[in-house]
Amino acid sequence: MEPVVVLIPALNPLPTIIEFVEKLEKLAVEKIIIINDGSDEKYKKTFKTLHNNGHVVLTHEQNYGKGHSIKTGLRYLLNSPFHGKGIITVGAHGQHSVLDVEQMISSTKIFSDGIILGVREFKNSDYSVLHHLHNRANSMLFELFFHKRLLDIQTGLRYVPRQHLAWLHQVKGESFSFDTNMLVEAIRRKVQLYEVPIGHAKLRKNSVIYYDEVMHPAKISQQLWVNFRKNNGRS
Template sequence: MKISVIVPSLNPDEKLLEVVKSLKEKGFNDIILVDDGSDDSHKMAFNEAAKYDGVSVLVHEVNKGKGRALKTAFEYFLKERPDYDGVVTVDGDNQHKAEDVLKCCEAMISNKSLILGVRDFSRDDIPARSKFGNNLTSGIFKTFCKLNITDTQTGLRAIPREFIKDMLEVKGERYEYETNMLLALKSHNIPFMEVGIQTVYIDDNESSHFNPIKDSIKIYKVIFAYFFTTTAFKYTLCSISSWVIDNLLFNIFSFIFVAAVSRDIRILLATVIARIMSSFYNYLMNAKLVFKSQRSMKTTFIKYYILWIGIMLCSFLLVDLFTWLLGLNLQLTALCKIIVDLCLFFASYNIQKKWVFK
């Protein structure tokens, strides 16, 4: 197992040397420290660490952020360590214990996956700001990004070599970069798993350079920006706009036909014309904007309208069936229609994604 340990640090104290020493004792022979623009009064820790065999120090003359520090180390790794299996990122404040670092590396090798070292935030001794921040972010990840990650703030991540280039393409220069890395697991189809590690906070995490307000805003901005560009969100917007267009067209054609035909024929014509026109709009938006299909228009058009007809028939049959079985009155039938169509909405999304526009 040939792993490079990456430790980005800004203005470190003696804890950085403790990290290096413990890693060496566990058999890690390649440690890459990144001095992210530390001032002169904090250079001693890097100078002392560089005396150990197998320790390299990369220097940013000015502070560029944790994201850029990690990218600098990734670039160095790809160029200088061509025969290594991967890297593991570790914080320089001694919160990640060497035995946990080793455990994550072993899991990476055996599972060929990116490994997240996750802490237990249910404990009573976790600093309040860390517990609240992680639980909130974890919940948002699960709700909006469909990523179930226990510890979204962990800096202990073992990354196989094959995924390092993907990580270099991830946007972000500061703390938001680590959030973008997690989002990239989904967008780049990178397999990952979690490994439980010790939960260590030193002096209530006072040595952290994380700004609770400024950096949190950047992180949540990244998360919501990701959600608003997801296929599911665009599909929902497209469906809502199609519904609005359908209703507008229905009213327009109802007005046009009001003096020409009987009420029943007017409603039927307005409904059919509006539904056909709004469905064609929905088809074009889904094909070009939502799913960005590369398949021929003829193929997707036929499949879309097969599904379109099928969804309408299912809606009618299911509502009619439940109304008959449950003996629903007019108001409950309307509620049943909403529930059935909502279920069909999600079914239609998956069918369009996996069959119509695949």
């Protein structure tokens, strides 16, 4: 199986990221790139360990946002020799399991021509009912505006084939808006979007991941509206 490159945008990551990355290395992965997006000083040791373990660590001196971090990783990758068939973006806070990533990699054998989204199981008790309803509402808005039904437009676990990386790093958006803009641009370019179920990781009770997978549904709805107006020539 052709390997993939894993991109991990990280702001104040959990210490478990070290063990997690080592397990990912045993999969069909060519290299792992971690982007330190202005993490606090106390996390410096974690990133140093990742670097010493042979992984690429790119550092922002201040926090720019998840979208900016992914584009930093993409620019590095596009200016380096690599043979992977694409990239997988993965969260740094334990919300994705090794099994989730392995499942995504396996799915690339079937859906090799398009972008693959890892769809989370919102009936899982780790997610609140409100979060589930917000996600459904935004999915309905997305379908209404862009005529494409997607179950989870907020997921941070995504695969993008290498033939689409050149335009991906030019997508606007520095934080969570990048995720939405990426999907809209893919539809505009007629890139296939596929979904596979994930959800093997368990979130800590009452934990909220603001960086990797934004939990601000109103802002997501607003971003969808902005994209809709832009695509329809409205200011």
